[in-house]
Amino acid sequence: xxxxxxxxxxxxxxxxxxxxxYFLGLCPFxxxxxxxxxxxxxxxxxxxxxxxxxxxxxxxNTFILPYAPYLKLICFIxxxxxxxxxxxxxxxxxxxxxxxxxxxFLPLITTNCAILAxxxxxxxxxxxxxxxxxxxxxAGSGFTLALVLMAGLREEGELSSVPAIVKGTxxxxxxxxxxxxxxxxxxxxxxxx
Amino acid sequence: MNEVELTISAGGRSQEPSSLRLVATLTVAxxxxxxxxxxxxxxxxxxxxxxxxxxxxxxVYKVVPGSTQMQRLTLRDGALMVVGEEExxxxxxxxxxxxxxxxxxxxxxxxxxxGFQDTIKLLYGYDPATKQVIGMEVLESRETPGLGDKIFKxxxxxxxxxxxxxxxxxxxxxxxxxxxxxxxxITGATISSKAVVKIINAGNEAWLETLPxxxxxxxxxxxxxxxxxxxxxxxxxxxxxxxxxx
Amino acid sequence: xxxxxxxxxxxxxISQEFIKGIWRENPxxxxxxxxxxxxxxxxxxxxxxxxxxxTAFVLIGSSLLVSLLRHHIPKQVRISTYIIIIATFxxxxxxxxxxxxxxxxxxxxxxxxxxxxxxxxxxxxxxxxSRHPTRLALADALGMAIGFALALLCLGATREILGxxxxxxxxxxxxxxxxxxxxxxxPGGFLMLGVILLVFNWLGQRSAARxxxxxxxxxEGVIR
Numbered sequence: 001x002x003x004x005x006x007x008x009x010x011x012x013x014x015x016x017x018x019x020x021x022y023f024l025g026l027c028p029f030x031x032x033x034x035x036x037x038x039x040x041x042x043x044x045x046x047x048x049x050x051x052x053x054x055x056x057x058x059x060x061n062t063f064i065l066p067y068a069p070y071l072k073l074i075c076f077i078x079x080x081x082x083x084x085x086x087x088x089x090x091x092x093x094x095x096x097x098x099x100x101x102x103x104x105f106l107p108l109i110t111t112n113c114a115i116l117a118x119x120x121x122x123x124x125x126x127x128x129x130x131x132x133x134x135x136x137x138x139a140g141s142g143f144t145l146a147l148v149l150m151a152g153l154r155e156e157g158e159l160s161s162v163p164a165i166v167k168g169t170x171x172x173x174x175x176x177x178x179x180x181x182x183x184x185x186x187x188x189x190x191x192x193x
Numbered sequence: 194m195n196e197v198e199l200t201i202s203a204g205g206r207s208q209e210p211s212s213l214r215l216v217a218t219l220t221v222a223x224x225x226x227x228x229x230x231x232x233x234x235x236x237x238x239x240x241x242x243x244x245x246x247x248x249x250x251x252x253v254y255k256v257v258p259g260s261t262q263m264q265r266l267t268l269r270d271g272a273l274m275v276v277g278e279e280e281x282x283x284x285x286x287x288x289x290x291x292x293x294x295x296x297x298x299x300x301x302x303x304x305x306x307x308g309f310q311d312t313i314k315l316l317y318g319y320d321p322a323t324k325q326v327i328g329m330e331v332l333e334s335r336e337t338p339g340l341g342d343k344i345f346k347x348x349x350x351x352x353x354x355x356x357x358x359x360x361x362x363x364x365x366x367x368x369x370x371x372x373x374x375x376x377x378x379i380t381g382a383t384i385s386s387k388a389v390v391k392i393i394n395a396g397n398e399a400w401l402e403t404l405p406x407x408x409x410x411x412x413x414x415x416x417x418x419x420x421x422x423x424x425x426x427x428x429x430x431x432x433x434x435x436x437x438x439x
Numbered sequence: 440x441x442x443x444x445x446x447x448x449x450x451x452x453i454s455q456e457f458i459k460g461i462w463r464e465n466p467x468x469x470x471x472x473x474x475x476x477x478x479x480x481x482x483x484x485x486x487x488x489x490x491x492x493x494t495a496f497v498l499i500g501s502s503l504l505v506s507l508l509r510h511h512i513p514k515q516v517r518i519s520t521y522i523i524i525i526a527t528f529x530x531x532x533x534x535x536x537x538x539x540x541x542x543x544x545x546x547x548x549x550x551x552x553x554x555x556x557x558x559x560x561x562x563x564x565x566x567x568x569s570r571h572p573t574r575l576a577l578a579d580a581l582g583m584a585i586g587f588a589l590a591l592l593c594l595g596a597t598r599e600i601l602g603x604x605x606x607x608x609x610x611x612x613x614x615x616x617x618x619x620x621x622x623x624x625x626p627g628g629f630l631m632l633g634v635i636l637l638v639f640n641w642l643g644q645r646s647a648a649r650x651x652x653x654x655x656x657x658x659e660g661v662i663r
Contacts, residue, residue, distance in 0.1 A: 007307060016311055016335075021625050023479040027558055030474070070234040070534065073552055074226065074526045081522070113475040113556045120549040165641050166633075173633030181626040187310050187337075188384050215516045222520050226527040233531045240538040248541070338603070339620045 005134050008127075012138030015189055018114050019146040020180040025114030028105065029147060030172055039151035041098070042105050043144025045087065047137065049109050050118050052083045054136035057119040058129045065123075076119045084110045114143055149179055246278060253288050256318035256328030257299040258355075260290030266300075266411060268403055273411055287400060290318070295413040299327055300404065304396040308388040311335035313344070317354065317393050319400075322407040325373075326363070326393060329354035334385075341385035350379050350386070354393075359401070362394050453578040460582025465590060476550045476557060477591060478628035484607050487595025489543045491588025493536060493551055497528040498560050498587075499580045502568040506576035509569045521564045522555070529555040559587065598622045598631055 018024045028042060056079045065072055088106050092099045099106075109115065118139050122132045153175050162171055253263045266273050267284045275289075276282055288301040299320040305312055313336070318328035331345040343350055357363060358373035365387050366375045378386035405411075480490040501524045505512075512520050533551045537544045544551070554560065563583055568576040599605060602622030604612045621627045656662050 011311070023475055023625065023628065026474040026478075068231070070230040070530055071227065073530050073533070073555060074523065077522055077526050077555060081519070111556045111558055111561065113553045116556050117549055117553060120552055124549065165644065166637050168640065170633050170636035170640055173629050173636060177626045177629030177633060180629055181621070184624070184626065215513055218511075218513055219516055219519060219523070222523045226523050229527055230530050233534050237534040237538040241534070241541075244538070244541045337620070338623055339618060
C-alpha cells in the first residue's frame with residue numbers, strides 16, 4: 001500500500017506530469033508563467049484547490065454519485081467553482097497583499113482543466129480517499145514544477161534576442177516541447193527489477 | 194481569454210434583479226439540466242452496459258481459446274461461487290470460461306500493474322489442468338509507441354503466452370527461451386515486457402492457491418440448478434441454460 | 440427599414456461572423472484558446488475529428504441556448520448558468536459518444552468531459568452569444584467550431600502522418616518507413632503547434648510588411 005502511494009505521487013508529479021504529459025492546465029501555463037514569483041504563488045494556490053477538490057470528489061463518489069452518475073460533471077464543476085470562490089475569500093481576509101499579487105489569476109483556477117481532470121481521473125481510477133489526496137498533491141506539485149520551470153525559461157528569454165518570427169506563443173510552445181521531452185526521461189523510474 | 198477574465202472578476206454589481214430571481218434562475222437551470230441528463234442516461238446506459246459486456250466477453254474468449262460462454266466467479270467462504278455480471282462484489286473476481294457444451298475450459302484473470310509509462314491492465318487465460326497460461330490480452334496501456342506498445346502489437350510476443358508454464362514463476366529472458374516458463378522479451382522494451390510478466394505472476398500468486406482442484410470448477414449448469422433449488426436468483430443473464438428453466 | 444434591407448444586412452453580417460472563426464479569428468492559431476484538449480487528442484486524425492465534432496456539438500448547442508435565453512438570465516448569475524448549460528451538453532456528448540463509438544471514447548478518455556472547461560466555449564458565450572441575436576450567435580458558433588475542428592484536424596493529421604506513417608489509420612509509406620514517433624507523444628504536440636504558430640506568425644508578418652509597402656507606395660502616389 002505504501003509503495004502504491006509513493007508511485008501515485010511520483011507518477012503524478014514527474015512521470016506523467018499533468019502539464020507536460022497529459023496537456024492539462026495549459027491556459028495558465030502559457031498565460032501566467034511570465035514571472036517566477038507569480039508562477040510559484042499560482043502553483044501553490046492550485047495545489048490547495050486540488051487537495052480540497054480531491055476530498056470533495058472522494059466524498060461525492062462515495063455517497064452521492066453512485067445514485068446519479070450523470071451528474072458527475074456538474075457536481076465536480078460546482079465544487080471547483082465554490083472552492084475557488086472560498087479560497088479567494090479566505091486569502092482576501094488573511095493576506096490582502098497576496099490577494100492583490102495574485103490578482104486575476106485566482107478566479108482563473110476554476111477554468112484550469114487540470115483540476116477537473118484530477119477529479120475525473122481520481123474517479124475513473126477509483127482511488128481511495130488517501131490515494132486521492134496523494135494524487136492531488138503529486139499532480140499539483142507537478143503542475144507547479146512545470147509552471148516554475150517555464151517561468152524561469154521565459155524570464156531568461158526576455159533578456160535574449162528572440163527572432164521576431166517565433167516570438168510570443170510559438171517560442172513558448174517550442175520551449176514547452178523541450179521541457180516535455182526532458183520530462184520523458186522520468187519514464188521507467190520504477191522499472192520492475 | 195481576456196474577456197472571460199474581466200467578466201469573472203467583475204461579478205457582483207447589484208442591480209434590480211432580486212435574490213429570489215437569481216436563485217430561481219439557477220434552480221430552474223439546474224432542474225432542467227438534471228432532467229435532460231437523467232433522460233439521456235436512461236437512453237444510453239443500457240447500450241453502454243451492453244458494449245462493456247460485449248468487450249469483456251470478447252476478451253475472455255480470446256484469452257481462453259475454445260471458449261464460447263463465461264460466468265463471473267468470486268471467492269466466498271473459501272469456495273468459488275458464481276455471481277451475476279452486474280452484481281457488486283467486495284471480493285476479487287475471476288471469470289470461468291466454458292465451451293459450447295458447457296465444459297469448463299479455463300479461467301480468465303484480470304491484472305494490473307505499473308508499466309514503463311503508466312499502468313498496464315491486462316486479462317490472461319489460465320488452464321488449471323495443465324497449469325499453463327493460455328492467452329494474454331492487454332486491455333489498457335500507455336507504453337511508448339513503437340517500442341512498449343509491442344506488448345499488444347507484436348504477434349511474436351503475444352505468442353509467448355499461448356502455452357506458458359506458470360509453475361515455477363514465469364521468467365523473462367532476452368536471448369531466446371529454453372524452458373516452458375520463459376518469456377522472450379521485446380528488444381528495446383524490456384521494462385514493458387517484464388511488467389506484463391510481473392502482473393501475470395502476481396495474479397497467479399493471488400489466485401492459484403485458492404482455485405479448486407482441476408475438475409472441481411463450478412459448472413455452468415450445476416450452479417444454476419443449485420441456485421434454483423436454494424430459491425436464489427434464476428440463471429446468469431446472458432448465459433444460456435441447458436436444462437431446467439427459470 | 441424595409442424588410443428586404445434588414446435581411447440583406449443580416450445575410451452579409453451572418454457570413455462575416457461565420458468566416459471570422461475559420462481564419463482571421465481562428466480559436467486555436469490566432470486566439471490561442473482551448474489548447475488543453477488540442478494537444479492531447481491530436482495524436483491521430485480520427486481522434487482530432489471526433490474531438491472537433493464533440494466540441495462543435497457543445498459550442499453550437501450552448502451558444503444557441505444562451506442566445507435564446509439571453510434576456511432571461513440575470514447578469515449576476517450568468518457565468519454559473521452558462522456553465523450549467525455547457526456541462527449539460529458536454530455530459531450528453533460524453534454519454535452519446537460512449538454509446539455510439541466506445542473505442543474512440545476510450546481513446547479520448549477524460550478529454551470529452553474536459554470540454555466543459557474549454558475557455559473557447561465559455562468565452563464565446565460571454566463575448567458573443569449573450570449579446571447577439573440567435574442567427575448571428577449561430578453563425579459565430581458554427582464558424583468557431585469549424586475553425587477549431589480544422590485546426591485540430593491539421594495538427595492531428597500532421598502528427599499522425601509523421602508519427603505513425605498513416606492517415607485515418609490507413610498506412611501511407613509502406614513497411615520501411617521509420618515513423619517519427621516523438622510526434623505522437625506529448626513533446627511532439629507542443630513542438631508541432633509551435634511550428635504551426637511560427638508559420639502563422641511568418642505569414643502574418645509577411646502580409647503586414649506587404650501592406651505597409653503598399654501604403655508607402657500609395658502615399659508617394661506611385662500606385663492608386
